[in-house]
Amino acid sequence: MPTVTIDGQVYTFEGTPKLLQFCLDHGIEISHFCYHPALSIPANCRQCLVDVGTPVIDRETKKPKLDENGNPIIQFFPKLMTSCSVDITDGMVVRTDRTSELVDRSHRDNLEFLLINHPLDCPICDQAGHCPLQIQSFKYGPSGSRFEFRKVHKPKRVQLGPNVMLDAERCINCTRRTRFTSEISKSNQLTIIGRGVRNYPLTPPGVVFDDPYSMNVIDICPVGALTSVDFRFQARVWEVSQTPSITVTNAKGSNCVYWVRDNRVVNIVARQNPAVNEYWLPDEDRLAYPMFNDNRPQGPTVLDGGQQTGTKWEDAFDRAASLLKSVDGKQMLFIGSAYATVEDNYLLTRLAESLGADAPVYIPHLVPGAGDGWLITDDKTPNANGCQRLGIKPVDEAVVRAKLTGGQIKLVYVLEDDPVGSGLFTADELADIPVILHHYHTTNKTLEVADVALPAAMVVETVGTYVNEDGHAQRVRPCKEISGINRTLVMEMGKSRQDRHGTPFDRWYNESHKVNCRPSWDILPAIADRLGHKMAYTGPKQIMQEVASTNSAFEGATYEAMGLLGVRLTEVAEPA
Amino acid sequence: MPPVDPNKPRYLCCNGDESEPGTFKDRQLMEYNPHLVFEGILLAAYAMSITTSYLYIRGEYRDWIIHMERELAKLYEKGYVGKNIMGTDFSTEIVIHKGAGAYICGEESSLMESVEGKRGYPRIKPPFPAQKGLWGCPTTINNVETLACVPVILRKGAEWYASIGAVKHPGPVLYGISGHVNKPGVSEYPTGMLITDLIYEVAGGIRNGKKLKAVVPGGSSTPVLRADQIEGVTMDAESLREAGSMMGTAGMLVLDEDTDMVSFLRRITHFYAHESCGQCTPCREGTGWLENIVTRIERGEGRLRDLDLLVDLCTQMEGRTICALADAAAWPVRYTIHRFREEFEARCKPDIFATGEIGRPQAVPAA
Numbered sequence: 024m025p026t027v028t029i030d031g032q033v034y035t036f037e038g039t040p041k042l043l044q045f046c047l048d049h050g051i052e053i054s055h056f057c058y059h060p061a062l063s064i065p066a067n068c069r070q071c072l073v074d075v076g077t078p079v080i081d082r083e084t085k086k087p088k089l090d091e092n093g094n095p096i097i098q099f100f101p102k103l104m105t106s107c108s109v110d111i112t113d114g115m116v117v118r119t120d121r122t123s124e125l126v127d128r129s130h131r132d133n134l135e136f137l138l139i140n141h142p143l144d145c146p147i148c149d150q151a152g153h154c155p156l157q158i159q160s161f162k163y164g165p166s167g168s169r170f171e172f173r174k175v176h177k178p179k180r181v182q183l184g185p186n187v188m189l190d191a192e193r194c195i196n197c198t199r200r201t202r203f204t205s206e207i208s209k210s211n212q213l214t215i216i217g218r219g220v221r222n223y224p225l226t227p228p229g230v231v232f233d234d235p236y237s238m239n240v241i242d243i244c245p246v247g248a249l250t251s252v253d254f255r256f257q258a259r260v261w262e263v264s265q266t267p268s269i270t271v272t273n274a275k276g277s278n279c280v281y282w283v284r285d286n287r288v289v290n291i292v293a294r295q296n297p298a299v300n301e302y303w304l305p306d307e308d309r310l311a312y313p314m315f316n317d318n319r320p321q322g323p324t325v326l327d328g329g330q331q332t333g334t335k336w337e338d339a340f341d342r343a344a345s346l347l348k349s350v351d352g353k354q355m356l357f358i359g360s361a362y363a364t365v366e367d368n369y370l371l372t373r374l375a376e377s378l379g380a381d382a383p384v385y386i387p388h389l390v391p392g393a394g395d396g397w398l399i400t401d402d403k404t405p406n407a408n409g410c411q412r413l414g415i416k417p418v419d420e421a422v423v424r425a426k427l428t429g430g431q432i433k434l435v436y437v438l439e440d441d442p443v444g445s446g447l448f449t450a451d452e453l454a455d456i457p458v459i460l461h462h463y464h465t466t467n468k469t470l471e472v473a474d475v476a477l478p479a480a481m482v483v484e485t486v487g488t489y490v491n492e493d494g495h496a497q498r499v500r501p502c503k504e505i506s507g508i509n510r511t512l513v514m515e516m517g518k519s520r521q522d523r524h525g526t527p528f529d530r531w532y533n534e535s536h537k538v539n540c541r542p543s544w545d546i547l548p549a550i551a552d553r554l555g556h557k558m559a560y561t562g563p564k565q566i567m568q569e570v571a572s573t574n575s576a577f578e579g580a581t582y583e584a585m586g587l588l589g590v591r592l593t594e595v596a597e598p599a
Numbered sequence: 600m601p602p603v604d605p606n607k608p609r610y611l612c613c614n615g616d617e618s619e620p621g622t623f624k625d626r627q628l629m630e631y632n633p634h635l636v637f638e639g640i641l642l643a644a645y646a647m648s649i650t651t652s653y654l655y656i657r658g659e660y661r662d663w664i665i666h667m668e669r670e671l672a673k674l675y676e677k678g679y680v681g682k683n684i685m686g687t688d689f690s691t692e693i694v695i696h697k698g699a700g701a702y703i704c705g706e707e708s709s710l711m712e713s714v715e716g717k718r719g720y721p722r723i724k725p726p727f728p729a730q731k732g733l734w735g736c737p738t739t740i741n742n743v744e745t746l747a748c749v750p751v752i753l754r755k756g757a758e759w760y761a762s763i764g765a766v767k768h769p770g771p772v773l774y775g776i777s778g779h780v781n782k783p784g785v786s787e788y789p790t791g792m793l794i795t796d797l798i799y800e801v802a803g804g805i806r807n808g809k810k811l812k813a814v815v816p817g818g819s820s821t822p823v824l825r826a827d828q829i830e831g832v833t834m835d836a837e838s839l840r841e842a843g844s845m846m847g848t849a850g851m852l853v854l855d856e857d858t859d860m861v862s863f864l865r866r867i868t869h870f871y872a873h874e875s876c877g878q879c880t881p882c883r884e885g886t887g888w889l890e891n892i893v894t895r896i897e898r899g900e901g902r903l904r905d906l907d908l909l910v911d912l913c914t915q916m917e918g919r920t921i922c923a924l925a926d927a928a929a930w931p932v933r934y935t936i937h938r939f940r941e942e943f944e945a946r947c948k949p950d951i952f953a954t955g956e957i958g959r960p961q962a963v964p965a966a
Contacts, residue, residue, distance in 0.1 A: 064723070065720075065723070065878070066723045066921060067720075067878045067879050067880070067921065068879075068880055069879050069880045069881055069919055069920060070880070072919060101918070102918040102919070103918070103919060105723070108723050129915075129919060132881070132915035132919075133880055133881060133915075133919070135915070136880050136881050136883075136884035136885055136888075136915070137880055137884065139884050139888060140884060140887075169908055170888065172888070172891040172895075175887070195880070196877060196878070196880075196883065198878075214718075215718060215877070217877070218701070218873075218874070218875070218876060218877050219872060219873060219874070219875035219876065219877045219883055219886065219887065220872065220875070220877065220883050220884060220886070220887035221877075222876075222877035222883070
């Protein structure tokens, strides 16, 4: 096994890894800016310099020359090398800033250079608090600056496209963003203009940075040069809680981090998951955050004299149960939801089963041609695959309509969807029969005919499992508190919150931002209880355990196994 | 060097992006002997089975680009370049590529980027051009002057060529002498010429009978030599290294006793600050900073500590970038200050506060 010695410690390696990546993989921090594992290596920030030596090879024997103590003679390169671009070779000896004064000095010198023309406007910069330049300046940088001249001025507040704002003065020309658009998104919408100290990145003349993945450059920018048009100046990074979860705008289930302040989702950024979205997140996923905050219902309502009237949860459950009791199971239509979690849909199938109704169906939400074969899919729901694995099939519109108009359906139970809004039924068709609705938004079109409307928790407020179009089962975690539930006691909220900055700011003080809703896995057992069908679960974790153990399509998908990165479920034949 | 992939096309680049201040030898060749250059390119292409060669000429050489294009058209007309040259089965093309006026495109890998139609950013090495050059294919790159020597070497033999000039650094050199001399211009002489001979014999001595102050032997990036340092120094690598400078491009700048070295250095730092491509941090930021400080000294507002800071910045730049532009920018600063320190000190005000390892400007209380 070939070996490399880094700071006196010997490591074995395989293949020809790059030195910087190898160090990062082994927990050896080397400061760097321009290197990104998914992009090509330009070695232009010159921050990751290390001292590298290789054994002197005897020309005749082709073996390393040894000194009198039997140790190989190491010849160090005359210059410091950028660790990002060095291929590790057998016997290589590396000195990082921990063991080499020269390397330590080079990091300090380079940061001094980087900072001389940087505006140092951290107090008003969105990146402050999680800024690689700021963090590394504290760790490796000089204690002050010897620069006594006017800084170079460059354009500020340049809107590159609909979602990205540029501050060229903050830019350190790492070229990560231009490499992203040329290598990953392939839109080639960004370039570097100017030369020397006056250069900065910009769109070419006449080009608008409207790449559907444009906002990824905000994530990978190591300074605050690129900010989100929506999020800039909205919140400081240490004021928000950051919860790892997944996005639900399409069937890819890209991994993300929800930024929540004051119980409102303020920003969504990408989270690394090699099996799903690598490092990236499409703009439509990022810009979906207002749907978690706006138009949310406050508490359950019942239809009273043609008006939705607020009521208590217990009363709403009683009303729903009495409606369900009044209709024969065979005449009920249960509509599952590709927006809802596997757990919620599973409880709905159990409820339908116990009432003797047909298995639920779900309404597909497809936008043909919207997908790009990468992280944007035609399917605009996050859990169609999960529904199918539970035996919930896409609704056959013609059959269901015929049944409804023929009077064979006497009750419709809708889980987290909008049959009127999606065009499955018209409001008039549903006006005469009881409708029980779990809904997210007050704009739900089915709401006006819903006899019982039960506000359901959205992905940011619940615990559950989604299966993406490739069969990757992933957990979601609550990041936003709903009223009536103490987050630290219920739903693993305290545990799930991964506060990277350890600051005590997000205390969910603001009651007015709490939505009065309940997760469907909480609503459904409450109704089932009233019907005499006990569903005794302590929580979604237990529900998922049951699904994983009883349904072979979900084998292995327990919460422990899914963790933060999810598990790939085995392919199942299309349910007959 | 690992062997090159035989299935890939190979390319030849001829570097005519002559931009180093004080250098104007390639221009002479292209103007007065263009066919010698083309002949050298063709011979090299034949020897290496190269089908396309690029002659890269800097954009400011507009007249010489037109001239070379006209001469190249004649070659195509006569069938010396192109398909089945002179009835043989050897075919090769020569393409003249106009630069857009960037000094950095004289660096071999950024020249290739420029030929490929990209921004002139130097590439990281390895891989070297011999493995991955133009479009990722094996590429040989040489200067106009080098390739112009090829026909003569083939005609007269390597031994004859090696017998010219200094033993360890043989060959003829085009000395471009400029500055405060009576007869500036390009002259071809062997290596190993005495610098004093070049100045006083070849270039006709210092203008207006003045005394010599300094000589920059090979283009603005090579360290400057004081008049008292050039006694007996010859123009070859060894002798110049001993004297503390380099051969460079053999574009010699001669400065007389009236020269303001601070102003001279200010102009050089301005050039490198203007021409830094902006890719690597130390060069992008360092060249501008150097210019700032030297300009301040020239204005008479410098402080003595600025001189140490300048040398410090040179140390921070040298050898820490992808290409050698940072070194080229740092050497003249380091050596001009080192060799003319009194002149610089005379222009600086005394320090108002002492500086330590990293001088932190202290707040000066308002009066």
